[in-house]
Amino acid sequence: MRMANSAFLQITFLLILFSNFFHTHSQQFSRRLSKNELGLKHEKLSHLHFYFHDIVGGRQPTAVRVAEAAVTNSSATGFGLVVMIDDPLTLGPNLSSKIVGRAQGIYGSADLTNLGLLMVLNFAFTEGKFNGSTLSVLGRNAVFSAVRELPIVGGSGVFRFAKGYAEARTHELNMKTGDAIVEYNVYVFHY
Ligand SMILES: *[C@@H]1O[C@H](CO)[C@@H](O)[C@H](O)[C@H]1NC(C)=O
Ligand SMILES: *[C@@H]1O[C@H](CO)[C@@H](O)[C@H](O)[C@H]1NC(C)=O
Numbered sequence: 001m002r003m004a005n006s007a008f009l010q011i012t013f014l015l016i017l018f019s020n021f022f023h024t025h026s027q028q029f030s031r032r033l034s035k036n037e038l039g040l041k042h043e044k045l046s047h048l049h050f051y052f053h054d055i056v057g058g059r060q061p062t063a064v065r066v067a068e069a070a071v072t073n074s075s076a077t078g079f080g081l082v083v084m085i086d087d088p089l090t091l092g093p094n095l096s097s098k099i100v101g102r103a104q105g106i107y108g109s110a111d112l113t114n115l116g117l118l119m120v121l122n123f124a125f126t127e128g129k130f131n132g133s134t135l136s137v138l139g140r141n142a143v144f145s146a147v148r149e150l151p152i153v154g155g156s157g158v159f160r161f162a163k164g165y166a167e168a169r170t171h172e173l174n175m176k177t178g179d180a181i182v183e184y185n186v187y188v189f190h191y
C-alpha cells in the first residue's frame with residue numbers, strides 16, 4: 001500500500017514537472033537554439049545574373065509615379081519624386097527572354113544635388129529553386145554612375161538570413177521614353 005502510494009506520488013510529481021516544463025516552454029519569449037534545430041547547415045554564396053526592365057512609358061508601364069514634391073522643379077534632380085515599380089527581371093537583356101522574377105517596390109529621388117535614388121524593393125523570384133523566394137534591397141542608386149552597389153539586407157524562402165550586395169549597370173537607356181534596362185549581378189550569402 002505504501003509502495004503503491006509513493007509510486008503514485010512519484011508519477012504525479014513527474015506529470016506535474018513535465019506539464020510545467022511544456023507549459024513554460026510554450027510561454028517562453030526567447031530561447032537559444034542551434035543552427036541544426038532550424039535545419040541550417042552550410043552557408044552558401046550564390047551569384048545571380050539578370051536584367052531589370054524599368055518601363056515608364058507606353059501602354060503598360062511597370063513603373064508609375066505615385067508622388068512628387070509639392071514645389072515642382074525645386075531641384076534639378078526631381079527631389080521628392082516617388083515611383084512604385086513591378087519591373088520584370090529577365091535572363092537576357094531582351095524583354096522577350098525568360099522571366100526569372102520581378103522587382104517590386106519603390107524608388108525615390110533622395111538627393112537634392114546629384115541624382116541618387118533610394119531603392120527599397122524585393123526581388124521576387126519565380127524560376128527554378130528560387131521560385132517563391134525573395135531578396136530585399138535597400139540602397140542608394142546613383143543611376144548615372146557606371147556601376148552602382150546596393151546592399152541586400154535580407155531574404156525569404158531559400159534566401160532566409162541572406163546578406164550580400166547587388167551591382168547594377170545600365171545596359172540601355174531609351175532617352176525618348178525613359179525606359180531602362182539594367183544588368184544586375186547579385187552576390188548573396190544564404191543557407
Ligand atoms: C525646371 O528646371 C529645369 C532644369 O533646371 C529648367 O530648364 C526649366 O526651365 C525649369 N522649368 C520651370 C517651369 O521652371
Ligand atoms: C528581342 O526579341 C524579339 C523576339 O525574339 C526580337 O524580335 C527583337 O529583335 C529582339 N530585340 C533585341 C533588341 O534584340
Ligand SMILES: *[C@@H]1O[C@H](CO)[C@@H](O)[C@H](O)[C@H]1NC(C)=O
Nearest residue numbers: 125126127128129130131132
Ligand atoms: C512557381 O511556384 C508557383 C506557386 O507554387 C507555381 O504556380 C509555378 O508554376 C512555379 N513556377 C515555376 C517556374 O516553377
